[in-house]
Amino acid sequence: MIEYLLLAPVLTGMVCFFSKTRKQVETASLAGSIATLLLGLLLVWQVYKYDIIITWQNALFADAFSAFIVLIVSIVGFVASLYSIGYMGHELDHGAMDLKRLRLYYVLFHGFMFTMLLVGVTNNLGLWIAIEMTTLVSALLMILYSKKSSVEAAWKYMIICTVGITFALFGTILTYYAAVNILGETGDALNWTSLIAVADRFDPTIMKLAFIFILIGYGTKAGLAPMHTWLPDAHSEAPTPVSALLSGVLLNCAMYGIIRFYTIATKSTGIDFTSNLLIIFGLLSLGIAVPFILLQEDYKRMLAYSSVEHMGIIALGIGFGGVFGVFGAILHMFNHAMTKSLMFFGAGNILQKHETKEIFNVSGLVKSMPVTGAMFVIGTLAITGSPPFSIFISEFTILAAGFSQGHYIATVLFLLFIIMIFAGFFNNVSKMAFGTPKQGIEKGDVGRLMLLAMGILMVFVFVLGVYIPPPFYEMIMKVVEIVR
Amino acid sequence: MEEIVFGSGIMQLLIALILVSTFMILGSTRLYSCVRAFGMQSFLLACVAGIVAFSTGKTDIYIVAFLTLAIKAALIPYIFIYIIREIKVKREIDLYVNISPSLIIGGILVVISYYLIRSINLITELSSFALSASMSLVSIGLFIMISRKKAIMQMLGILIMENGLFLGAISLTYGMPLLVELGIFFDVLIGVLIMGILIFRINRTFETIDTDMLKTLIG
Numbered sequence: 001m002i003e004y005l006l007l008a009p010v011l012t013g014m015v016c017f018f019s020k021t022r023k024q025v026e027t028a029s030l031a032g033s034i035a036t037l038l039l040g041l042l043l044v045w046q047v048y049k050y051d052i053i054i055t056w057q058n059a060l061f062a063d064a065f066s067a068f069i070v071l072i073v074s075i076v077g078f079v080a081s082l083y084s085i086g087y088m089g090h091e092l093d094h095g096a097m098d099l100k101r102l103r104l105y106y107v108l109f110h111g112f113m114f115t116m117l118l119v120g121v122t123n124n125l126g127l128w129i130a131i132e133m134t135t136l137v138s139a140l141l142m143i144l145y146s147k148k149s150s151v152e153a154a155w156k157y158m159i160i161c162t163v164g165i166t167f168a169l170f171g172t173i174l175t176y177y178a179a180v181n182i183l184g185e186t187g188d189a190l191n192w193t194s195l196i197a198v199a200d201r202f203d204p205t206i207m208k209l210a211f212i213f214i215l216i217g218y219g220t221k222a223g224l225a226p227m228h229t230w231l232p233d234a235h236s237e238a239p240t241p242v243s244a245l246l247s248g249v250l251l252n253c254a255m256y257g258i259i260r261f262y263t264i265a266t267k268s269t270g271i272d273f274t275s276n277l278l279i280i281f282g283l284l285s286l287g288i289a290v291p292f293i294l295l296q297e298d299y300k301r302m303l304a305y306s307s308v309e310h311m312g313i314i315a316l317g318i319g320f321g322g323v324f325g326v327f328g329a330i331l332h333m334f335n336h337a338m339t340k341s342l343m344f345f346g347a348g349n350i351l352q353k354h355e356t357k358e359i360f361n362v363s364g365l366v367k368s369m370p371v372t373g374a375m376f377v378i379g380t381l382a383i384t385g386s387p388p389f390s391i392f393i394s395e396f397t398i399l400a401a402g403f404s405q406g407h408y409i410a411t412v413l414f415l416l417f418i419i420m421i422f423a424g425f426f427n428n429v430s431k432m433a434f435g436t437p438k439q440g441i442e443k444g445d446v447g448r449l450m451l452l453a454m455g456i457l458m459v460f461v462f463v464l465g466v467y468i469p470p471p472f473y474e475m476i477m478k479v480v481e482i483v484r
Numbered sequence: 485m486e487e488i489v490f491g492s493g494i495m496q497l498l499i500a501l502i503l504v505s506t507f508m509i510l511g512s513t514r515l516y517s518c519v520r521a522f523g524m525q526s527f528l529l530a531c532v533a534g535i536v537a538f539s540t541g542k543t544d545i546y547i548v549a550f551l552t553l554a555i556k557a558a559l560i561p562y563i564f565i566y567i568i569r570e571i572k573v574k575r576e577i578d579l580y581v582n583i584s585p586s587l588i589i590g591g592i593l594v595v596i597s598y599y600l601i602r603s604i605n606l607i608t609e610l611s612s613f614a615l616s617a618s619m620s621l622v623s624i625g626l627f628i629m630i631s632r633k634k635a636i637m638q639m640l641g642i643l644i645m646e647n648g649l650f651l652g653a654i655s656l657t658y659g660m661p662l663l664v665e666l667g668i669f670f671d672v673l674i675g676v677l678i679m680g681i682l683i684f685r686i687n688r689t690f691e692t693i694d695t696d697m698l699k700t701l702i703g
Contacts, residue, residue, distance in 0.1 A: 139678055172660075
């Protein structure tokens, strides 16, 4: 089952590679991403039935947490490939890229999907390899346009994330060392399934050191401050559908790595050490995002800083702990993925219409692009945590967890920061959304497929704000059990 | 048993030579000699892995030693030389920190690593010599990345860090499971290729590979 899921994007990429015309490559990509989505859902259903699936001599496995990541990857991947057809087609029509580049884009897009799915289903904690692979593929996606700024962003991304991931490798080596002392030198000594059973017997000193390295390493990839410096560059310079994948999904994959190690490390070091570290990094990320969102002049960068903020919130949720904290954090991963992708798609529409990323040069969106404008404003309400949208539920749960677990100062700071971010976001977006449209901007929205992609995401943003379906709730509860 | 392997004279000599090769990179202003010193460092690492493989008799480690030789000591230096030749960069390295302070800082980093490893005291049965050399490589690699202007030197810095971790892994646990090691080799190789592509791209767009130019995206 897991093999087929991994095979789908690989095959799709190959078919895209051999496609001759634009029509062919687009059809192949869309069909492939639908197949990936269906296989992803099938995997989720199987995990729901059997709890855990292990194949390929223990190399691949899926429990509820893996299935959860697979769910996010395949949903956002499907929507992004739908959006890509409109967005990249527009780029092709306007001469921003040629057919060869377009084909390369789709090949890399599905390669990127493969690496992210691999992160979710690797049993071995050499999940390091998969995370490094995501960096490699996405750096190539960033330099599809040979603009100076994209090349600069890609280089920074590549260098900073590779160094970060090197630290994570050191953390992994230390964990392996701790495991070998208990399990003996077997090939299984890094397998999640065998580690978790004996994690409480690991040497706490080593695990403390390992967790610090892992947190710094994967934290770089997850965009936790102060290692986030590459993130706004990379996320704002990548082609928009890729920005959505980077912000919505890839950050979650890195977070997944941190949370897996958190579970293991906590068993040996005790909960105070790991939780406090997560709370500190979480608050720092929230705090750093505030001034950059308040004073931002580039709307794509604003969204990127908002991703730093939300990763901070997830780290806080895990750090606060308890059923509520972890539940909120896991739910927040899903909600953030959907809402942030929606926002990036909106930003992509605006970018293609106005050909500028500056907030000052955009106004009157609600009039000039009614559908995009409306969804962008609703998305803004959602991403800043206003009721009745999905992020409100998860943020509120995390807040409640903070108070109930007695982290008063951290929770008050958290509340303060999100209020300031709300104000900053709204100040910026209202400049863009209202007023009279700039001269020379005709009325009318961009392609239908792009709006359809946004519409699908809107459903998640609305529905999860008022109602969490019981199977989904059960799935998250299973993840919470695994993490705690 | 680990004491026997890592405490032996030949092993200590190899590890000392690895440190020497790192200082050769630190002390050189010519790209070619940096690449050559890196090749030598990787070759010495392969020897370390080879000795560990011989004394433990594990096939896995033989494979790892061979891959280190083939990929890190031969293929990657070759890729470097190819890049340097193709983009026709000036063969000298521009520095933010001059050679003599660089060497002094390198020395300080080695001393700090040594005391750090000693103070952690987590591996009594292990030769802390190998591990502190490994820490030194990681920190000197980082220092090279931030003190040299050329993009190509940042790439080299990352690889030195990676070599350091390899030494750490092999001295802590005789390396990782084979599957993981293979994956790491794969990632390193692909990473080098992609960084190479990026360097070509930087060269084409900015007509230089000095990272000074890459400072426009702020805030």
